[in-house]
Amino acid sequence: MQMAYTYILKCSNGTYYTGSTKDIQRRLKQHEAGEGANYTRKHLPVELVYLESHSRIDHAFFREKQIQNWSQRKKEALINGDFNQLVEFAKAKNQ
Numbered sequence: 001m002q003m004a005y006t007y008i009l010k011c012s013n014g015t016y017y018t019g020s021t022k023d024i025q026r027r028l029k030q031h032e033a034g035e036g037a038n039y040t041r042k043h044l045p046v047e048l049v050y051l052e053s054h055s056r057i058d059h060a061f062f063r064e065k066q067i068q069n070w071s072q073r074k075k076e077a078l079i080n081g082d083f084n085q086l087v088e089f090a091k092a093k094n095q
Contacts, residue, residue, distance in 0.1 A: 002022060003054065004020065004021070004054045005022075005052065006020045006052050006064050006067065007020070007051045007052075008049050008075060009031060009046040009048055011040060011043035012043050012044060016072065018075075019036075020060035024051065070089075
C-alpha cells in the first residue's frame with residue numbers, strides 16, 4: 001500500500017509551510033533545492049518539523065488544508081505534541 005504524508009516545514013523566516021505528498025523524500029529534496037513551492041523557494045533553507053502518514057493521498061491533502069487554516073501558535077502546538085494546548089486553541093477558535 002502506498003502511503004501519503006502531510007508535512008510541515010519551518011522556513012528561514014520562522015513561518016511554517018504545510019504540504020502533502022506521496023513521496024516525502026523526493027518532495028523534501030525539491031523544497032531544499034528551491035524547486036518546491038514558490039513560498040519555500042523564497043524562504044530557504046527549510047527544515048522538516050512535522051510529519052504524519054496517511055493511507056490515502058486525499059486524506060493527506062484534506063489534513064494539509066485543515067492545518068493551513070491554523071494559526072502559527074496552533075501549528076506549533078501540533079509540532080511540539082502539546083495536545084492539551086491544541087484542545088484549548090480548538091475551543092477558542094481564534095488562536
